[in-house]
Amino acid sequence: MNGLIPHIDVPLISADDISVLALTIFFMPIITFVLLFFTGKHILAPIRSWLATGVMAVMFVLSLYLHIHTEGEHISRWIWFEIGSLKFTASMLVNNYSTTMMVIATFVSLMVHLYSVEYMRERRNHSKYFPYLALFVSSMLGIILSDNLMITFIFWELVGLASFLLIGFWYEKDSSAAAAKKAFLFNKFADLAFVIAIMMLFANYGTAEISVLKEQVSITPLLNAGIFGMPILIGFMIWFATVGKSAQFPLYVWLPDAMAGPTPVSALLHAATMVAAGVFLLLKTSFFLGDWVGNLITIIGCITAVLAALQAMRTFDAKKVLAFSTVSQLGYMMMAVGVGANDAAFFHLATHAFFKACLFLSVGAVIHSMHHMQSHQFDHGQYKDLDTLDMRLMGGFRKKMPLTFVTYLISYAALIGLPFFSGFLSKDAILGALYDWATVSNTWTWFVVAAAFSTVAITAFYMTRQLIFIFFGEFRLLKTDMSYKQYFDHITESKWLINIPLIALATLSIWFFFSINPLHAQTGWWMKQSFVSGEHHVFHFFIPILASVLSIGAAVIAANRYKNVTVFVDRYVGLTKMFAQNFYIEKSMDVLLIRPVMLVAELCGSTDRWINHLIHGKAYFILVLAQCADVFDRWIIDGSVHLVSAIINGIGSFFRSYLKGNVQQYFYFTFIAFALILVWLAWYL
Amino acid sequence: MNILDHIQESLQYLAPEGMLVLALLAVLFADMFQATRKNAVFATLTIGCLLSVGVYVGYELFDRNSIPNVEFMSNMLVQNPVILFSKLLLIISGIIEIVFIQVYHYSQYLRERGETYMLFLAILLGCFFLVASVNLFMVFLSLELISVPSYMLVASRLDKKSTEAGMKYLLYGAFATGVMLFGISLIYGLTAGLDLFSERWILAFAAIPVFSKWIVLGLVLAALFFKTSLFPFHPWTPDTYEGSSWGVLNILSTLPKIAAFIFLMRISALFEGMQSYSILIAVIVGFSLLVGNFSALVQQNVRRLMAYSSIAQGGFIGMALLGGGDLSQQSLIFYLVTYLFSVPVALFILDYFEHISKGDAVNNFKGFGKKEPIMSIIFVLVMATLIGLPPTAGFFAKIFVFTSVWQYYETIQSPILLGVICVAVAGTVASVFYYMKVPYFLFFKEFENTVILTSKHKSSLVFVSLTMLPVVVLFFCPDRLMDLLKVIVAYI
Known part of the structure; x- marks a missing residue:
């Protein structure tokens, strides 16, 4: 076996204080999970909620401490197990990159926990909710900290399991169960590529240690000449694994369906844990991405961004609009990864985590009040089936829930990339990188840039549409059923447990947290940290102006268009159908893959x-x-x-x-x- | 030579018969002065006598130096190893019968009377004389000595059925004896002598016309056919069997038959090569097989069934008379040995079942197989012997008989012999049906009898097991007996 497997000497490194602290943070949610999962209903619900939230707060504080005190790289590596003379190692890497991600993840998780304490109160199956969240967070931390792809794979799968459990949290609903199954299967399909990548690594390098591989890849030339050379193919496989997790075309269709889970879970899923895991891993292993793979990533990311944005334009489900927007933003990140702008991608990942979480939680607050209305009616002896997610039935929440409106507005501005907001900075970084890339590449690359810019406009359009549907105009539900009048009158601002996360996340969506200069992030402290690669693009003055003009223009068009809409007539039935069918991706999978197999x-x-x-x-x-x-x-x-x-x-x-x-x-x-x-x-x- | 000296000289060969007569007189004496009948004096006397006769005969037989082939008593009787062996067989059979009567509780009236033993001893004496006879007059006397006590034994239960059976037996026996006497008188007229085995008589007999020859021979053999219940002198058998008790039946179906067949065997040896004689026997035997086997098939009463089966068995034994050679004689004696052990067992078990089920119809035996498993299994073995199936000596007995007949058929190529063989094969097939009828009822029908089965006699089991043992043992070493018989039959 030694003859078959190339041997690379992997030094063992004992853990220092920083690593021990990181490990401690990693193990805390596991303890929470075990404790809450097995005690279950024997502990009172408030204690359960606050215990999990308290642990998360401690974790956040420790992560922050860790981030501040981390300088350089802290690798610890030890023997995992041995088979004969073969040694399998496990390792942990703590550096600026991972601690930053840890801070983002723990912060968003903390916010989601706080929000959940109120939001999930008295909801069915409450005793399982916080253990699952803990499992989710710990798995994510595992991916962040692990420096070995095999270990990463284990946590990768655990994230898949936790997301399966949380998406299907209300499994007695058929749509929930189906969505959980769909998410699980799509992810498993992509994860096959991860397994193949690990096998390739062991066949060619004999190890899956990322930092060791990084050196090896930079030292040795291509193992096999040609476009299917070994590091390139491995990069392709790892990328394909992230196509599942990070919801890229054509496997992104599971993500909109995953909205069947509780809203805080959606926030966590989209902001800091699941979809971020793919981009995070790809950035960590970006040294594999060479030659044609980068272009492929860019093209696929571009397609994803455009398609998802188009779908968001015609969706009436409040959460699905945000889900498609997440897919679209992930497309942006992937484009950035593809062109080598790793820092820009990570920057967008971070800013996106905050404002997308804020968006979800804001919309969640609205949905929460809709739920309350429904349950109030139920308490008064009536029950009517009400789609609490349908934006057509909302409207006028601006006056009822002004704080929620403000937080939504801030994160909305961040998402569509208005100046003075975080999204503007990160989007500018990505668009700039794309522009630079296009100037030195072939002509077709300009199509990608054009698509990226048009997606900016589309994003502004659909977000404005949602803003107007939910917060402006009149409460449209009353037009169909006046019996809700009395309940609607009682709607007030949410409890502070919901408001605090909203305010915190909205604050972090404003420019000054990332850069003093509100218009240019390259001089900001974030980009100077050079978390990933440290490459910077030249600042082009026209790019932010063009993007802003596009955004504002699209927003104005959308505002004019939807300002006075009270009756919804679908004039583009075919288009709606196509979007509802996810561009027939599933159909074509059915035709191309399933049918032949079934045949x-x-x-x-x-x-x-x-x-x-x-x-x-x-x-x-x-x-x-x-x-x-x-x-x-x-x-x-x-x-x-x-x-x-x-x-x-x-x-x-x-x-x-x-x-x-x-x-x-x-x-x-x-x-x-x-x-x-x-x-x-x-x-x- | 002085006649007295001759008689005195001859008496040394008559020691067994003398002992039987003494025992007979002793039983008669004991019976006269015995106050109570519930004792075992008669049985003890009889068995003691039989044992000592057996020991004497056995000593004579195996003491090679003392075996002369001599005629004595004015050429009336003869002494040779075949006759000694036959007497040995008769004694064994006699012992089995006496034990049969002792073991079985329901033959109380037989067991406790001195007459039973006297008559039995008389029959045995007659059988002794019959096997040793060389003169037709002696044959006639010994047959009568067998017949008259037999009539009395059959009627000894003194009820209506038994008296009727005895009466029929007597009438029919008298008829047969008359026919025989007529034949003897004709023979005396034709050959001026009754000394069958002398060369002079054979020459004289050969000189008479063929037609007369077979008429007289047939008439003379009639009484022997009667004793062996061969066709057409068989009709008495079912009636007599039905009317008499099993203990008597046992005596009637073994002792006289063995004696008569031994004598017939000697006659066959005398006429060996004379085709006419064997054709006569073949016809008689063929019809006996036909009648016995096929009539037995439709019987529902076990006594009548056994009666017809004894006719059929007589037919099978008679087949061994046809050839007349060594093999025929060996197989005849082999068959007789098997027969004398198996018939008492069959009758005993039937008796047993009949009494515990209070009826002699086959239907009454339903489901006994589960109540009396060992008895039933031994019964199956006995039936297998009578059919001629392994693992019993009956298998080899049948094989030897068929072989001898086939050999003879290959010599003379007579269609009548072929017919006999065919009838015998068909009869064997048919015999499976009626012999297995009782076991079928024992094992394959549910128990229906309301009578509570109380009788469980260990002595009965011991008796049937011990009696059955030689039959099974002979299956595994038939060659031992055949080798012995080969030595013995050479003296005929």
């Missing part, structure tokens, strides 16, 4: 049936033969036996008939018989 299965099945028919035919033949044999037995063999016995009985009766117990008759019989015998014999002889 082969059907062929096998029919072959089997033919074989069965043959066997049955043989059995029938034998049965018929047996019937024939039976008839033969009954009539010929049994018949002959019966014939013989009948003859014998006849003979017996014949002889007995002479013997009726009369001695004289005996004499006659004997005399005549004996005489006949003797005479016959005499004649015969």
